[in-house]
Amino acid sequence: MRSKLAALLLGLAGLPACAALNVFACEPEWAALVRILAPDAKLFIATHAGQDPHHIEARPALISQLRQADLAICTGASLEAGWLPLLQQKAANPRVQAGQPGLFFAAEQVELLDAHQHVDRSMGDVHAEGNPHLHLDPRRMLRVAQALSTRLGQLDPAQAGVYQQRFGSWAEAWRRQVLRWEERASALEDRALIAQHSSFAYLWHWLNLRQVADLEPKPGLPPSVVHLRKVLQSAQQAQPFVIVQTSYQDPQPARWLAGQIKLPVLSLPATVDSQRLDLNAWYEGLLTALLNAATPAGRS
């Protein structure tokens, strides 16, 4: 009876008694890395590809999950500024507070595109730290995975070697895969496209694509008719081949523009599928969609 009570108290105190790591992933791409490096970890994914990660509500379900976490892995660079701080405050979990090893920000592990020294609200929703959507660059993903494997080792020293080993074997396969993708994507080099928001900026940067117009008048503001008319006038001479948006953005503005300038619209998932957590399949899908749009003859 007494041991049962002790066990219950231990359980209530939330001590990670040698059990598998409890991981709270703000976005599915980081959950995918956790699945690779720590397949036994208990994983909760706060958002999915159908949601805009800038605009998540600090829902009770997320608070109760963060309360249990040994590690919270998030993008950072203010992407979650509208909800993560409130979750941290309400979850009252000392392990995932700022400065603790249990809080891991991917954006702190790599250099970001478009860092600003001066930011004000008149510019729209611009992050001073830089563009946070770094998971669309496979080379940056590699560096994040490496830092994460080290962090996992810090939190769970007994298995530190195992995390390093898993990273090593995944990294080797990933590097080869990235080379294959780059080879395949050479047809896309220096092509122009129109997109909504800077969601895919890292993908364009990696594949040497040029985004010549943004459907949003300012970052984070929904497309307006006035702005779309401007895009219509200015973008055509750059000869874009496609309009790209994420699957969580309203399809109407892109469709309207596409109807005016006779371009295909691609609605692409901005992150990996939460069920499969398969990074390869997701990158593969993005690449195939872009290649199909760029080479109409190759469309099946």
Add this chain to the structure above:
Amino acid sequence: MITKFALTPLSLAFALSLLPAQANEAAPSSAALELGLTLDGGFSSRDLALGSRERGFSVGHTELSLGGAIDPAFSGRATAVLHQHEGATELELEEAYVETQTLPAGLQVRAGRFLSQIGYLNPQHVHTDDFSERPLLYRAFLGSHYFDDGLRVNWLLPTPFYWQLGAEALSGKTLTGVSETRQRVGAYTVSSKLGGDIGTAHSWQFGLSYLRNQLLGEAPAEEEEEHVHSHEDEHGHSHAGSYQGRHLYLADAVWKWAPGGNNRERQLRLSAEYARLAQPSLAASKDDAHQAWYLAAALRLNPQWEVAARLDELKVLEAHDDHFHKGRLQERSLALAYKPSHFSTVRLQFSQQRDRGGFAAASNAVSLNYTMSLGAHGAHAF
């Protein structure tokens, strides 16, 4: 000393070369001290019974909030509110608290001045509301929003769903308008909140709370007295509730639906609260009670437009010599909100009040208001 730092071209160049680097480093840690300003104001065609907005042009609550982590163990926040009352500008400290961040086992302690966590809306800042006035329930029983000095202890249970238990000990002075009392603790609250998700599209929260007023029957401070006893033509200057009682029981429920969980594009929010304020005076029995409830629905049509509707009802007992007169007020509100960005709202609202006894000041009003924020903008609670 001065000559040492004289501006030679070389030192100037050196100083300038440092600047960008410092700016670069400062950017990611901008969260050290959050400073936020909320501006609120507008135009109202008429005064509402128990309303807080004055007829004509007026500035509402101008809120200045400062907060952040103090050290790894504590965080803190202070919120000052400027508002207009009968031609004078008043400055009020609404929040000034410190809170623990690192207690084990889901425990959290807050001390200082803060918004009591009873009900659904009370712990939330007024500028996050979907309407330009708080529900009648809050305006009648809690002085629109009840903040007070005291201590809070919360426990977040290690359950797979959200379950928080909390207790507060408060001075009770802002609720009752009593400024001199022998009671060390003027009000106690206990509360329980449950919540979770159903699938990807639905989320819910249910709360029960109780407040015990220890100061019932004590004389309010002179200047407050008038407000406590008259509910007609009141502008919520005093934060004391217009109606008092020994026991306040509150039940609240919230349900939100967003297709596919994509709440930025479209969302339906339903909320309802019921309150029973029992034993209105020392002579009254526990069965004598004021009551109030509301039902609100807000619909986000797209990221920039929302419509909201609310039904309110208030039933009160007015003491007359040795018996009570019953009073009843109903209110219906319809609001259309335009939100050009996450930080600005312009709201057109129509409110209709019906006097069902005792509320001769009931009226209808059309109002146009703005609520906008600069600087750090604290995340909104669920």
